[in-house]
Amino acid sequence: MFFVDTLEIEGLGNRGYLAGGPGGAVAVDPPRDIDQVIAAAARRGVRIAYVAETHVHNDYVTGGLELARVTGAHYLVPADAAVSYRRVLVHDGDDFDVDPAAGLTLRAVATPGHTPHHTSYVLAEAGRPVAAFTGGSLLIGTVGRPDLVEPRLTEDLARAQHASAHRLADGLADDVAVLPTHGFGSFCSAGPAAGTAATTTIGAERHRNEALVKDVDTFVADLLAGLDDIPAYYAHMGPLNAAGPAPVDLTPPAPADAAELALRLAAGEWVVDLRARTAFAAGHLAGSFNIEAEGQLATYLAWLIPWGKPVTLLAGSPEQLAAAQRELARVGIDHPGAATTGGPENWLLPGERPRSFRRATFADLALALAATVEGLAPVVVDVRRAAERAAAHLDGTHHIPLHQLHRRGAELPDGPVWVHCAGGIRAAVAASLLDAAGREVVAVDDAFTSAAEAGLTVVTA
Structure with missing residues (x-):
């Protein structure tokens, strides 16, 4: 049999x-x-x-x-x-x-x-x-x-x-x-x-x-x-x-303390926080990016990061770190330069405070747009792929696919940036990229199907 x-x-x-x-x-x-x-x-x-x-x-x-x-x-x-x-x-x-x-x-x-x-x-x-x-x-x-x-x-x-x-x-x-x-x-x-x-x-x-x-x-x-x-x-x-690929090497990366993380950030290396997007939004190391370990980590990190650029991983636990290292090796991101586990309290230099940003729904976005009387209106950015946007999108929004955002973020006008995707995962990654660049950002952590229900104008093909 x-x-x-x-x-x-x-x-x-x-x-x-x-x-x-x-x-x-x-x-x-x-x-x-x-x-x-x-x-x-x-x-x-x-x-x-x-x-x-x-x-x-x-x-x-x-x-x-x-x-x-x-x-x-x-x-x-x-x-x-x-x-x-x-x-x-x-x-x-x-x-x-x-x-x-x-x-x-x-x-x-x-x-x-x-x-x-x-x-x-x-x-x-x-x-x-x-x-x-x-x-x-x-x-x-x-x-x-x-x-x-x-x-x-x-x-x-x-x-x-x-x-x-x-x-x-x-x-x-x-x-x-x-x-x-x-x-x-x-x-x-x-x-x-x-x-x-x-x-x-x-x-x-x-x-x-x-x-x-x-x-x-x-x-x-x-x-x-x-x-x-x-x-x-x-x-x-x-x-x-x-x-002919080399054998996989899952030797644990070198440990990094707060001082080492600061040096790597200053050198322009990618420091990637693997924790859940909710935890990252609540508090994170300034300059770090967020890609959830439980999502499509390898796909999105490998797509976004310049090939061969050193990466340092921040994980919530040793188990999360080991799983992430295994997944990244599958796409040729071998042996991260350094890594650490814990939370922002372990990764900040004395006197530093964690950064944070707001998470919201499409209903919150509708309220924010309606409440704009004077000052800067929210800049709404759709980070879905072109085919998704062609099928349906919010009227009056900017479109920069997630994989292009790191090099095109400067195109966005001044003002608070609200980022959305289809369900929240990519919006969280995008929000972390913009936050690291110093922008005021709100991550729409909501299903796109809720946009019309919230009263927003959805343009369909």
Whole structure:
């Protein structure tokens, strides 16, 4: 009997998988911190015989090369992927015996689209397909975006995505499980997953996946029209993965006291407070930025910070710090320059006071706008992405996406700045950036759906 264990990489919106039987297993698209894959295999009491990559990843650093080295597994990489290390060259139609005694085999299926070399893997038991590891090809309700490799290839890859999705659907039965790597919050997804489904099958995708319910021209036009900005750090992930990532290093960072933090801030380094946005707004070290550890820490910090710039982490607890360091290593932010735990009382020099700013709702914003008689009116800034704003936005507001705010904040006119997003998390990050720059700021910690209810004018597409 086969098994499939899902490895949730929630901060990046991805999944890896361990699948096989009593005599052997395959790890598909493993994260950089391979200890969790090894632990999953140990719980099953199985040997990892193969490590399989569906493609050279653009959104995280793979652990595949190191996992294969540590376990002695065969490292399966699509033959056309331009990489600098030894691996098993995988071609369309190649078969691999994962657990011969149990009749478990893995077949490679060329599914270009997300990348030109993208390959899916179909797990079969006694010759009957039971699961398809689809990487960035067929996702839940959508597909992987085709614009991460080369702009001139985007339309051709979008058409390839349509053909690849149909190839999988035409070649597999309705009950075959579809197990994608992307689509759970990753910006590698061309669109949001369908509904709240956590799992899917070929049969379910036949009825809802954009690539399977639309003709190719409509699909391509809609897909290209919906593409949004690419996280800046993606430009570094592909080269790191192609060169062969170094083993992860989770050695605890050097401790920093208040004097050390002051020196790092004065040097222009990024000091990032990982505590909840409510705690940060109530009191924080002046000049520090806030990205909640429990959100998409790696995605937003890697997107915002200049690549290679030193980072110091402020955490509420040692456990929070360790989890954050692990998550950041997955996107190549290795070994923070320094770190400390506790709260502002531990991070301030004698005589310093913590900074704070107000949190509010859209109803509060409506009152503030209505109450403006003289003096400076609130400057309202929408930090959502362009596609979100195009669908609906507040009339008369400024638009600077969060990932552009650090370099464009000076464009905002004078006055108190009210920052909003879709739910409050990005607004909190933006508020911390503006607060560190010395602006008077209010973070709207509220769902955008409440804006109209509060009497604010919402412009829709």
